Amino acid sequence: MSLPKSYLTSTKRLPEILEAIQSAQAPDQFTVRFLEQLGFKSKGDRLIIGVLKDLGLLEENGTPRKRYYEFLDQSHSGAVLAQGVREAWSDLFAVNVNAHQLSKSDFIGKLKTLSEGKLSDRVLDSHYMTFSALVKNADFTSHTPSPSKPKVEHKGAVQPPSEESSKKIDIPSNAGSKIGGLVYNIQIVLPESRDPSVYDALFRSLKEHIL
Numbered sequence: 001m002s003l004p005k006s007y008l009t010s011t012k013r014l015p016e017i018l019e020a021i022q023s024a025q026a027p028d029q030f031t032v033r034f035l036e037q038l039g040f041k042s043k044g045d046r047l048i049i050g051v052l053k054d055l056g057l058l059e060e061n062g063t064p065r066k067r068y069y070e071f072l073d074q075s076h077s078g079a080v081l082a083q084g085v086r087e088a089w090s091d092l093f094a095v096n097v098n099a100h101q102l103s104k105s106d107f108i109g110k111l112k113t114l115s116e117g118k119l120s121d122r123v124l125d126s127h128y129m130t131f132s133a134l135v136k137n138a139d140f141t142s143h144t145p146s147p148s149k150p151k152v153e154h155k156g157a158v159q160p161p162s163e164e165s166s167k168k169i170d171i172p173s174n175a176g177s178k179i180g181g182l183v184y185n186i187q188i189v190l191p192e193s194r195d196p197s198v199y200d201a202l203f204r205s206l207k208e209h210i211l
Contacts (some may be wrong), residue, residue, distance in 0.1 A: 003114060004088040006050030007126040011133035013040065017048050018081075018137055022072055029062040051130065055084030078139025085134050100135045104128050 008014065020038040027034045032046055040048075052058045057068040071080045085100065091114050092099045092107075102110070108124045119127070 002089075002091045002113070002128075004051070004054035004130075006047060006054050006122070007130040008044070008047050008051060009126060010044045010135070011129055013045060014048070014133045015137060016040075017045065018077075022074055022077060026064045026069060026072065030058050030064060030068075031062055051134075054088045055081070055134075056087055057084060076139075076142065078137065079142040081134065082138035082140045082142075085131070085138055089131065100138070100140050104132075106132065 002005075017035075017038070017040055020040070030052065031051060032049070035041075035045060035049065049058070049062065052068075053060060053062075055067075057065060059065055067080060067084060073075045082100075086093050089099060092110060092115060093111075095110060095114075095158060096102065099107070107109075107128050111124055111127060113120060
């Protein structure tokens with residue numbers, strides 16, 4: 001079962017905690033002491049550390065992960081938080097891609113099924129409370145920016161000859177093909193090659209079929 005292990009017993013100060021995290025320099029380790037330095041000293045506030053781990057912002061030892069630093073950028077922090085919510089409740093989003101829009105009764109009903117009835121009503125209520133509070137601070141309409149993919153050149157792929165690397169030959173009009181009194185002048189663009197046999201073969205073919 002891929003559901004978060006942590007949840008909050010009160011979400012009243014959640015927006016303040018998230019804002020304080022974004023305003024502070026990332027710590028080497030996100031500890032209870034660091035949280036207290038941000039101004040959150042109650043036992044209920046400490047539960048956010050476990051939630052941040054479930055959201056993929058912190059390692060198990062409290063070390064900030066890449067997503068933590070991405071969350072500090074307020075221009076797309078909502079999308080980063082939404083990505084964390086999707087992963088933390090991945091089983092829930094697997095059965096409903098719009099799980100963030102579920103009503104409380106539907107959310108709890110699906111969690112009962114996913115947990116095979118192992119979660120108590122109190123825990124289910126806390127899960128919903130935590131989930132809905134995070135959803136309110138997240139942005140599910142945007143996507144986190146991803147680095148542009150480098151262009152990959154496949155070996156052996158045939159590339160069209162560039163204008164500089166190609167040679168053009170003009171076949172004079174008196175050597176053109178005549179059909180019904182019309183004279184067709186043919187221009188052929190040859191690829192650059194250091195092998196004379198390539199050109200010899202081409203000219204032999206021209207002489208045989210056109211000239």
